[in-house]
Amino acid sequence: MESHSTSGGSPIVTITGCVIVAIRDDLDDRSVMVLQDHLVDEIARTGATGVIIDISSLEIVDTFAGRMLGAMAEMSKMLNARTIVVGMRPAVAMTLVELGMTLQGVETALNADRAMALIKAGR
Amino acid sequence: MNDQTISFATIIQEDFEQILSAWLRNQAIEGVKRTDLVSPRETEAQSRELLAALSRALKTAGIGDDFNFSNPAWDPVREALEQITDSRTQRGVSPTEMFWFIASIKQGIFERLKNTVPDNSNHLIDEVWNATRLINQLALYAIDTFVQKREAIIERQQSEMTEVSAPVVKVWDRIVTVPLLGTLDSFRAQTVMENLLEAIVQREAQVAIIDITGVATVDTMVAQHLLKTAAAVRLMGADCVICGISPKIAQTIVHLGVDLPNVTTRADLQSGLAYAYERIGLRVVAMKD
Structure with a gap:
């Protein structure tokens, strides 16, 4: 079972019941809305139990990007999908901490591979 | 003249x-x-x-x-x-x-x-x-x-000291540790955080151990830095454990009213390492004789 779509330039792929989104670094308000739309649609359509958000191409973050991640995790949780944010760069992590956005309630993993293993293990 | x-x-x-x-x-x-x-x-x-x-x-x-x-x-x-x-x-x-x-x-x-x-x-x-x-x-x-x-x-000398004083060591597959020594000011805390996060990416670490055995005093500023580092490590997708907290430091932290929420702490490096092994699914057992 595999499907593929793009929204605002960010590709969404579903592999074995796991939705994978790679966030692009040039997101604006509008494309975030589109992306969120597509993400929830995709989760509902495939009945996925896991969502992996890859932010390895994000070089700069602000409170907006931080809120976006939190919101996406929240939405997925409502659809009974566990969300894991992966691939955060050291500089991004430091900026978020300085901004006081520790993304409580959002799970993290080093890379998509690890996240996939976590979701499969169901722990 | x-x-x-x-x-x-x-x-x-x-x-x-x-x-x-x-x-x-x-x-x-x-x-x-x-x-x-x-x-x-x-x-x-x-x-x-x-x-x-x-x-x-x-x-x-x-x-x-x-x-x-x-x-x-x-x-x-x-x-x-x-x-x-x-x-x-x-x-x-x-x-x-x-x-x-x-x-x-x-x-x-x-x-x-x-x-x-x-x-x-x-x-x-x-x-x-x-x-x-x-x-x-x-x-x-x-x-x-x-x-x-x-x-x-x-x-x-100060810059040389900062460089050598925050070495991130890989202790096991997927486990890195950074032993802290002396005083921890904002500048050094920043260096430590940078080095640790870089090491997590490079070594694909799953657990980061911060050993503060050698830190002379812990005040609110130091506690703040430790908290930030732990939060950043978590954002990177790794677990963070702060170990080497002496009984005296534990008292100080409580008296200062510093809260360490969602941060795993251990008394010494050994228990920190034991926690790390547990997180990556390993166990240390005695050899049969």
């Missing part, structure tokens, strides 16, 4: 050798020659060089009301001073000795002024004042240079 034209500048130019030898004599009298550190020949060469630079500069630069030591005319004098201070302080000459080394030039000049300018002359006092002013400036500049050199050394 009438007495109005006799000035401290002309004396240095005309009686150069006498003043130089008087200066060297005075250095010995004041006990600042430090023959154990600087050879007499070197001292003479340095003194001669400085006096010659002074004599040349006095030809063009004013020393009356318009005296200004930052004037470009004094550049060669400043350069000579810097060189002398540098070479002398590197050998362990103290600031006091450096000051007297310069200030002992005065007596020879005053001596010559006294012999050439008639008694009870206001002119004599003016010239003594001009000379004093200039030579004090020279001495202060030497001290300034001395302090600057020292500060440069301290700065260099």
Whole structure:
């Protein structure tokens, strides 16, 4: 079972019941809305139990990007999908901490591979 | 030559050798020659060089009301001073000795002024004042240079210390640790955080152990830095455990009212490592004999 779509330039792929989104670094308000739309649609359509958000191409973050991640995790949780944010760069992590956005309630993993293993293990 | 034209500048130019030898004599009298550190020949060469630079500069630069030591005319004098201070302080000459080394030039000049300018002359006092002013400036500049050199050394040592004091070590597959030593200020905390996060990416670490056994004191600032580091590690997708918390530090943290939410803490490195093994699904067992 595999499907593929793009929204605002960010590709969404579903592999074995796991939705994978790679966030692009040039997101604006509008494309975030589109992306969120597509993400929830995709989760509902495939009945996925896991969502992996890859932010390895994000070089700069602000409170907006931080809120976006939190919101996406929240939405997925409502659809009974566990969300894991992966691939955060050291500089991004430091900026978020300085901004006081520790993304409580959002799970993290080093890379998509690890996240996939976590979701499969169901722990 | 009438007495109005006799000035401290002309004396240095005309009686150069006498003043130089008087200066060297005075250095010995004041006990600042430090023959154990600087050879007499070197001292003479340095003194001669400085006096010659002074004599040349006095030809063009004013020393009356318009005296200004930052004037470009004094550049060669400043350069000579810097060189002398540098070479002398590197050998362990103290600031006091450096000051007297310069200030002992005065007596020879005053001596010559006294012999050439008639008694009870206001002119004599003016010239003594001009000379004093200039030579004090020279001495202060030497001290300034001395302090600057020292500060440069301290700065260099500090940066070297920061670099070596935050090594991130891989203790096992997917486990990295950073042992912290000494005091943890904002600058060092930042370096530690950067190094640790980079290591997590490079080594694909799943657990990061921060060992604070060697941290002398934990105050609210240090606790804040530790919290931030732990939060950043979590964002990277790894677990963070802070270990080496002595009973005293545990008390301090509680008394300070610092909250460490969602941070795993352990008493020593061993329990920190045990926690890390557990997180990556490993167990240490005794060998069967």
